[in-house]
Amino acid sequence: PRAKYWVGDDLYKFQGFWIPTIAIPGIIKFQTQFQARDSDLLVTSFPKCGTTWLKSLVFMISNRSIYSISDNPLTKLSPHDVVPNLEFNVYLFKPYPDLEILPNPRIFSTHAPYPLLPSSVINSESKIVYMCRNLLDQFVSFWHFKDRLKQQGACTSISEAFEMFYSGVDGFGPSWEHVLSYWKASLENPNKVLFLKYEDMKENPTFYVKKLGDFLGFPFSEEEVKQGMIEEIANFCSFENLRNLGVNKSGKRAIARPIENNAYFRKGEVGDWANYLSPSMAERAIKLMDDKFSGSGLSF
Ligand code: A3P
DSSP: OEEEOSTTOEEEEETTEEEEGGGHHHHHHHHHHOOOOTTOEEEEEOTTSSHHHHHHHHHHHHTTTTSBTTBSGGGTSOHHHHSOBTTTTGGGSSSOOOGGGSOSSOEEEEOOOGGGSOHHHHTSSOEEEEEEOOHHHHHHHHHHHHHHTGGGSOOOOHHHHHHHHHTTOSTTBOHHHHHHHHHHHHHHOTTTEEEEEHHHHHHOHHHHHHHHHHHHTOOOOHHHHHHTHHHHHHHHTSHHHHHHSHHHHHOEEESSSEEEGGGGOSOOOSSGGGGTSOHHHHHHHHHHHHHHHTTTTOOO
16 A cells, blocks of 8 residues: 655655655565674654654763763764665665675664564674654654754645654654564563664753663763763754754755755744644644553653
């Protein structure tokens, strides 16, 4: 089955999820050709849940012995170039880059839901971090993101977009199935999958920088803690700092489709949905989330 999506793309129901048709060849190559290493780090997320933030944190934490904070690649390159997405970047390049020559730790990202990950990833010692967010905020964030790309194709009114969101017809959706797939994996294998919530990280970024360091195998030494390294990384990766870096203000990335780097930095707040959803939309969405997450132990 197909559905109309945005920016001229369709969605295709692929292995149980609505995948943008443009990403399907990349997902298939990821599934059939990717050879995971035990040292690989995989940043996973549903779109608009804080992928850019998590990419920056994982990169900074795992490369902190190589680069100084003031002169690291993220001051010149977009987080999306430093941590490439497999289905939209790596496997859409022709010819695609030789991943074997990359040094450890290799860091990649994907929006693929957990059941679509290749066995090479699941069966290796590689680490998976997943970023999740209140899906009402995710919806509002995505609606704005699509609106910014309006000139490139169709953009829908918020009420039309809401009906798609509500019915689960969204890139990599249904969104709740995506979230639950990683949530369950994190409960079954907490050493393999770290499940993070945007809201918790906003409240206490330093706690999560330390937690990520421990989980990824790059724990902070006492010396580093004393020197304030955890705070430095949290501050460098803050919404304000990342947004204000030159590359994120003006750069553009020509991948599957050109996207301006600043499109990834809008407001960076929790609860913005209340400014956009009508009372009846909000009521329906909250009830939907209660239904979908009931009994899972997950709430927002
Ligand atoms: P808003 O549109 O609500 O502002 P993604 O990176 O998955 O595309 O998600 C984008 C969302 O994360 C946007 O949300 C964006 O502003 C927010 N964001 C980007 N960088 C961030 C950061 N360093 N800290 C917190 N939020 C960030």
